[in-house]
Amino acid sequence: MSLENKKVLVTGGAGFIGSNIIEYLLNKNNKVTCLDNFITGKKENVENFLGNPNFKMIEGDITNLENCMEACNNIDVILHQAALGSVPRSIENPLKTNDININGFINILWAAKKENISRVVYAASSSTYGDSKKLPKIENEIGSPLSPYAVTKYVNELYAGVFSNLYGLELIGLRYFNVFGRKQDPDGAYAAAIPKFIKAYINHQEPVIHGDGSQSRDFTYIDNVIQANELAATTNNPDALNQVYNVACGDQSFLKELVENLRDLLSEFDSEIKNIEIKNGPERIGDVKHSLASIEKAQKLLNYQPTHNLKQGLNSAIEWYWNYFKINS
Numbered sequence: 155m156s157l158e159n160k161k162v163l164v165t166g167g168a169g170f171i172g173s174n175i176i177e178y179l180l181n182k183n184n185k186v187t188c189l190d191n192f193i194t195g196k197k198e199n200v201e202n203f204l205g206n207p208n209f210k211m212i213e214g215d216i217t218n219l220e221n222c223m224e225a226c227n228n229i230d231v232i233l234h235q236a237a238l239g240s241v242p243r244s245i246e247n248p249l250k251t252n253d254i255n256i257n258g259f260i261n262i263l264w265a266a267k268k269e270n271i272s273r274v275v276y277a278a279s280s281s282t283y284g285d286s287k288k289l290p291k292i293e294n295e296i297g298s299p300l301s302p303y304a305v306t307k308y309v310n311e312l313y314a315g316v317f318s319n320l321y322g323l324e325l326i327g328l329r330y331f332n333v334f335g336r337k338q339d340p341d342g343a344y345a346a347a348i349p350k351f352i353k354a355y356i357n358h359q360e361p362v363i364h365g366d367g368s369q370s371r372d373f374t375y376i377d378n379v380i381q382a383n384e385l386a387a388t389t390n391n392p393d394a395l396n397q398v399y400n401v402a403c404g405d406q407s408f409l410k411e412l413v414e415n416l417r418d419l420l421s422e423f424d425s426e427i428k429n430i431e432i433k434n435g436p437e438r439i440g441d442v443k444h445s446l447a448s449i450e451k452a453q454k455l456l457n458y459q460p461t462h463n464l465k466q467g468l469n470s471a472i473e474w475y476w477n478y479f480k481i482n483s
Contacts, residue, residue, distance in 0.1 A: 155388035161185045162387075163229045163271075165216055165262060166236030168195025170338040171277070171330075171379060175233055178380050180206055189225040191215040194239065199337055216258030222265035229269065231387045234262050234276040237307075241281065242438060244303035255306035256313075263317045263325075275386040276314065278327035278398055279307040280372070280445055289406070290448040293329070293398050300442065311398055318396040326386040326395065328379070331402035331447050335376030335467065336474040348373065348468075351413055352475045355420045355427050365437040367410025370444045372402040375467025378460040385456040394455040402447035403460050415465075419472050 162179055166172040167188030172195065179186050180203060187210045188200060203209040214221030216236045226232065237255050238244070244251040259276070266274050281304035286297030299305045314325040332347075340349035354361040382401040389395070413432050421428040452458035462470065 155385070155390070156182065157184060157231075157384045157387050158182045159184065160230040161187070161228060163187045163189065163225050163232045165189045165225070165232070165234045166195060168192060168197065168200045169235060170199070170335075171333060171376065172233075172235040173199035173337055174335065174376050175235065175380055175383055176200070176203060176209070178384075180208055184208065186210070187212060187225055187229065189214055189216065189221065189236065196339070216261055217253055219261045219265065222261045223268065226262075226265040226269040226271055229271050230273075232262065232266055232271055232274045233383050233387060234259070234274060236262075237277060239303070241301040241303050241441060244301050244306070245439060248302035251302050251306055255303070256309050259310045260313060263313065263323065266323060267317070267321045272322070273324045273326075273387060275326045275328065275383055276310060278311055278329040279304065280329050280331040280400070280402070280447065281442065282308045282311065282329060283442065283445070287444075289444060290404065290446045291400060292448045293400060293451055315396070324395045326389075327398035328382050328386060328401045329398060329447075330379060331372040331374050331400065331445060333374050333376060333379050335471050338376075340475070347409070348412075348416070348471065349475065351416050352420065352472060353479065355417060355430060356424070356476065356479050358426060358430060360431050360433045361413055361416075362433045362435045363409055363413060364435050364441070365409075366434055367413065367432075368408060369441070370406045370408045370446065371412075372405060372445050372447045373407055373412070373464050373467070374402045374460075375462035375464075375470065377462050377467075378403065381461065382452065382456065382458055385458055389456055391455060397451070397455065399452040399456060399458070400447040400449055401452065401458070402449055403463055404447055404449045405464055406444075406446040407464055415468065416472070419468060420476075423472075423476050
């Protein structure tokens with residue numbers, strides 16, 4: 155089903171994922187409210203929406219219940235993307251990670267209840283699988299968390315179950331697996347891998363892999379995530395409600411091969427990139443070694459069908475970043 159002509163709240167809407175969701179929703183005649191405090195979100199990500207009469211920007215914090223209540227007023231569905239991401243950041247600052255990711259999440263659920271918003275779709279995380287060695291990752295088989303960030307995202311799932319049982323909310327969690335694509339921040343100490351590698355190559359710098367590159371991930375292009383959010387927000391399948399789903403491609407990619415593939419693809423834009431060497435740095439504490447998702451549950455209950463595999467996603471992302479860096483250089 156399509157999400158159209160609805161009043162939608164996107165928390166964390168100035169972030170990478172949130173701003174892409176908002177752009178999609180506005181193009182489908184929805185009225186969209188964005189709640190963001192710009193700690194990690196960027197004002198430039200929402201600048202193009204400010205003149206749209208169907209867009210409302212609230213600069214506020216999910217840890218502030220009054221802000222959440224204001225944002226939830228007269229809303230049909232919530233797409234909760236706000237969080238303090240990054241495993242390394244959570245290790246350095248577990249208190250702030252806990253406050254935003256858990257207390258902020260409860261505030262949104264409570265505000266949804268008070269404002270009679272039944273459907274809340276929230277961003278969960280593949281980090282919840284923790285030290286589980288089983289591949290592919292199946293939703294009902296998880297291990298022990300390896301970082302404060304992973305703990306907070308798992309606690310979100312537990313609270314979702316409780317709020318559903320106690321208050322009748324329709325809650326759907328989407329466990330994102332290494333999302334990448336346009337607007338993802340390549341800068342800063344906690345930048346995601348793919349945009350960081352792309353920027354290094356474009357600047358003729360050696361990309362640095364944490365570890366030997368043998369670790370694997372299920373990289374997921376942003377358009378697949380948008381699709382999953384729309385399906386979760388609109389499903390009328392009672393069996394699909396109050397569930398958690400993997401959002402991925404179901405493909406395993408090894409980091410060393412990924413960086414080599416990026417070099418080959420970017421070399422088509424700049425032949426000098428072909429000769430750039432790849433460096434290896436120390437492994438990061440709290441990182442999961444291997445990650446591969448089963449997407450069977452989402453396919454069955456949500457009718458989720460990824461539109462972009464890794465290669466298609468990388469081609470789209472590289473084209474966007476190439477133009478972005480050339481414009482902003």
